Structure formats: C-alpha cells, structure tokens
Amino acid sequence: xxxxxxxTVTVLLFDVAAAQFVVETIPGYPGKLPFKLETGYxxxxxxxxxxxxxxFVESQRNPTVDPLILWLTGGPGCSALSxxxxxxxxxxxxxxxxxxxxxxxxxxxxxxVASIIFVDTPVGTGFSYSNTQEGYHSSDTLTASxxxxxxxxxxxxxxxxxxxxxxxxxxxxxxxxxxxxxxxxVDGNDNGENPPLNIQGYILGNPYSDYSHDFNxxxxxxxxxxxxxxELYESFKVSCDGKYVNPDTNSTQCAEDIVAIHDCIDxxxxxxxxxxxxxxxxxKPSHDQxxxxxxxxxxxxxxxxxxDELPEPWCRxxxxxxxxxxxxxxxxxxxxxxxxxxIKVWVRCNKSLSYTEDVTSSIVYHRNLTxxxxxxxxxxxxxxxxxxxxxxxGWIRSLGLPLVGEWRPWFVDGQVxxxxxxxxxxxxxxxxxxxxxxxxxxxxxxxxxxxxxVYRFFSLFPL
Numbered sequence: 480x481x482x483x484x485x486x487t488v489t490v491l492l493f494d495v496a497a498a499q500f501v502v503e504t505i506p507g508y509p510g511k512l513p514f515k516l517e518t519g520y521x522x523x524x525x526x527x528x529x530x531x532x533x534x535f536v537e538s539q540r541n542p543t544v545d546p547l548i549l550w551l552t553g554g555p556g557c558s559a560l561s562x563x564x565x566x567x568x569x570x571x572x573x574x575x576x577x578x579x580x581x582x583x584x585x586x587x588x589x590x591x592v593a594s595i596i597f598v599d600t601p602v603g604t605g606f607s608y609s610n611t612q613e614g615y616h617s618s619d620t621l622t623a624s625x626x627x628x629x630x631x632x633x634x635x636x637x638x639x640x641x642x643x644x645x646x647x648x649x650x651x652x653x654x655x656x657x658x659x660x661x662x663x664x665v666d667g668n669d670n671g672e673n674p675p676l677n678i679q680g681y682i683l684g685n686p687y688s689d690y691s692h693d694f695n696x697x698x699x700x701x702x703x704x705x706x707x708x709x710e711l712y713e714s715f716k717v718s719c720d721g722k723y724v725n726p727d728t729n730s731t732q733c734a735e736d737i738v739a740i741h742d743c744i745d746x747x748x749x750x751x752x753x754x755x756x757x758x759x760x761x762x763k764p765s766h767d768q769x770x771x772x773x774x775x776x777x778x779x780x781x782x783x784x785x786x787d788e789l790p791e792p793w794c795r796x797x798x799x800x801x802x803x804x805x806x807x808x809x810x811x812x813x814x815x816x817x818x819x820x821x822i823k824v825w826v827r828c829n830k831s832l833s834y835t836e837d838v839t840s841s842i843v844y845h846r847n848l849t850x851x852x853x854x855x856x857x858x859x860x861x862x863x864x865x866x867x868x869x870x871x872x873g874w875i876r877s878l879g880l881p882l883v884g885e886w887r888p889w890f891v892d893g894q895v896x897x898x899x900x901x902x903x904x905x906x907x908x909x910x911x912x913x914x915x916x917x918x919x920x921x922x923x924x925x926x927x928x929x930x931x932x933v934y935r936f937f938s939l940f941p942l
Contacts, residue, residue: 497521497636500816507805508582514539514569514590518815521636523628528614531598531629532606532817534563535637538594546593546679546937547643549630549660551600553651553687553920555622555836556829558605559597560806565798566650566922567595567929572801580801587926592934594640596633600626600656603832606812608821618835623659627667630660634676644679644937650920651866654686655836658844665851680854682933685866685920689840689874694724696870701744703869704752711739749864750795751918757794795923802827842874849878852906856936860917860924861897868913875911880904889932889942896928899942912942 499519503511515537520530538545552562564571567589570582589595599605601617602625609615617625634641647664649657664678687693698721702712715721718732723740727733748756805811806825848855857875859868880902888895889912899912914921914928922929935942 497632498816499636502814502816505582505814506808506811507580508570513584515542518817520818521629521632523625523632524609524614528610529602529625530608530610530818530821531600531602531625532559532608533599533629533633534559534568534597534815536563536569536590536595536597538592539569539588539590540592542594542640543643545643547640547645548589548593548595548682549626549645549647550595550597551626551647551649551653551656551660552597553649553653554604554828555601555619555652555834556604556832557651558806558825558827558829559599560605560802561827562650563597564802566920568597572798572805574798574801580805585926587922587930589922589930589933591930592937593646594643596630598626598629600629601832601834603829603834605825605829606815606817606822608818616833616835619655619659619838623656623663626656626660627663630664630676631667631672634674638674641674642677645677646680646682647678648682648684650684650686650922652687654683654688654866655838655841657681657683657686658841658848659838661848661853662844665848665853678853680856681848682856682858682936684858684922685860685863686857686871687866688845688871689842691724691840692842692874692877693866693870695722696867696873697744697864698723698740700864700867700869701740706743706747706752707740711736711743715740744864747864748794749919751860751862751924752864753862753916754918755794757796799827842877845874846878849880849904849907849909853908854936855907855909856912856933857909858897858912858914858921858929858932860919860921861913861915862917862924863919865919872911875902875909878902878909880907880909883908884941891928891931896925896931901941910936910942 497519499517502516502518505512517535518533520532523529523531550562552559569585569588569590571585573581573583599607601622602609603615647657647661658681661678661681664676668675698715701707714732715736718730718736719726726737746756748754857871859871861868881904883903884901886898886900889897889899895915897913897915899910902909912932914925917924932942
C-alpha cells in the first residue's frame, strides 16, 4: 500500500475521531475575522480519552508556501490562548476599553509570515480534557508522545500542509517538551513512518532547559546587571562553589551569602526586572525549583479585582484580567466550539495539574539533534531573571558546536534590537539571540523585534 493510499484511508479515520470548525466571528471583535481561524479537538491515548483543544490560524501572507508552526505555550499548564493573544497571535486585547473585553488586530503577529497551530497541552490545560480520571496524569515524556500523535493526526486531517516547511516552537517551560517532540519527529522520519513530516527545525524563547544551568545562572546574571555587589558575588562563588541550586548547607558563609542574595533580588519583578513588582503577585517560591508562580499572577485575587480599583503603579499582570473574563464567557466558548461540561473554569495557567516533571534537562536531546539536518533559533529577553540568558547561552556552548559568527548586535529600524551569535555543525545550524529590553517571554515585551527575528530566520537571512 502506497503512503498516498494510506493517507487517504487515515484521513477518513481522522474525520471520525476528530472535530474541527472554522470560526468566522468571536465576541469582542466587530464583524468577520480578517484571517482564517479554526478550532477543534484531536484525541490521543489508547481510546482517544485525552482530547487536545487547538486553535489554528492560517498565514495571512501565503499559507500555501509559508512555514507551518506548532506552538507550545509554557507552564507546564499555560493555555495556548495565552500565547495566541499575549505573544504571537493576530489578536490582542484593547486595553483602552475597561468594560467588556474587546480586540484589536496585532500587526506584529507571527501569522504575518507563518501558519500556526496553538494547542492546549498537557491535558488539563486550557480547554483540553480527558474522558477518564487516569487520563489527567501526565509527564514530560508522555506529553511529548501525545503531542507527536496529535501532530500526525492534525496533519493527516490537513494534508495540504504536509509539504510546508514545518517547525516546532514554544517558550518558557516548553524548553523541555519541544526538543523531545522534535526528536520523535526525526526518529519517526528515520524509521520510515508515513507520511514523512517536513521538519525543518525548532524555535525556543526564554527556554527552561536544564535545572542547574538555568537556576545557577541567576546569580551571575544578577551580578552582571548590577543587582549584586562585587564583594557578595565573589564571596558566593567561593563559599557556595557557585551553586545557587543545592548549595553547601554546612557552610555558614554560604548560607549568609544566599540570604544576602535573596534580599537583593526577591522584591524584583523576575519576569522583567525593570517593571514594577505588583502587590497582587503570588508569593515567591523556593529559588531552587521551577515554579511558574514566580512570574505568574495570582489568579484569584486578579479575578476579584476591579480595574478601577487596581493599585498604582501599573503592572503587566493587570493585562491578564481580560482573558479570564473573555474565555469564561459562555458565548465565547460557543463561538470557539468548546464542548460544554468538559471544564469547570478556564484559567490561563493551571497550577493544579497531575503532572510529573520527569525530564530535568533537555540538553542531551539538543545534543542529539545537532547531528541532524535542522535549523534552530533560540532567543532570550535580556531582562529576564526567571530564565537568564547567561544560563541559556551556557548550555548552548556546552553542545560543543563550532562558532561560525562572532557575538554582534542585530538591528530593527536602525536600532540595536539585541545581540546574536551563530553555531554550525555540518547540516545543523543554531542561531542564538537576545532581545534587548524584553522579559519572560520576549514577544510580549518586544513584538516588533520578535517578528523581525523570526521573519529573517524563516527567510534564511542573518539577523
């Protein structure tokens, strides 16, 4: 049986197992949407017990030839809708309206240059759900396998996109599942799975990738940007052997240095150190573990806060109030074709997932991918203290790739937009870039620069 015949049979099976809808209008936007939006569910698991909800936006330029992106929002547990509205999608909230949430077009959407699948993953995120209680138990490795199945089913249901250049992308905690998913795609192609997927590479922004690299890098980063004195930093390097994660608890000097470091950085807005730290923020967790509440808003307090009563100064977390009101509106859920009764309350980032973080480092997956014919773009906001750029650059250097371009500035509209460096290994190419002034994550803070960056990457232009 040829793979084209197999594709036809599988598409027929897909039509039975999946649901997809074209959404032409949504509450909050006047008139018909000026882009193609599709939503739907695709089942994964032994009996499709896990139902992944997705949003698909066709490229607003030329969907026939433009790249296709699978976008994974971080967390774990942060909804695809958050990435769509606050980062790289074609709509954004009109913050001048303080009554009901309304939208304006985002002229810096990545859909200007690519088609994007936004998927709510892992299960329990956004509008994704399971038909069984057992189905809600997930992990890094299981989620990567589920996403791979989701992707193949989605492409079989959209065969006209099988030939488009394809990239897996995401930010924050997606630094773990993205290289796992790419590895599964490459292995599937190598093993002759049909149809082959036209994987070209991957994109990661502000990625959490390795427990030690990322969190130990907070201290050298804080020192670089003058948050710590030279004396404290030098003492810490000796007394704690440079370990911010799992330091020597028997060293009195190390303990004192850790306390002093905390005193210097704990009151900062870690997502973007130049912005105000809001009174409605959730309490900081322990600094030696990954916890998105480090930079996520306190949902309950925000939901019960009237915009007119928000304290000064303005804080970015206030922007997130609109999405709770909008996404929990029954008319909105009907417009998006969300299945009634499958979730109780929509939250931007679900912190109550039954989720096991069973991959503490994705570096080994990156290292294996350097042997493949792929292109990678990894970027960091240079004001991000959650996952500092020095840690990301550190593990990239540990891959041992030959340097093919010196550290240099890159420009947008004649201004320095950040700094970049390139690495290459035969057919594998990696571009690393900082985005000047951006936080966690970069497109939300610097949308013009972020769009210019990915446009050049897709076009094979140097940044």
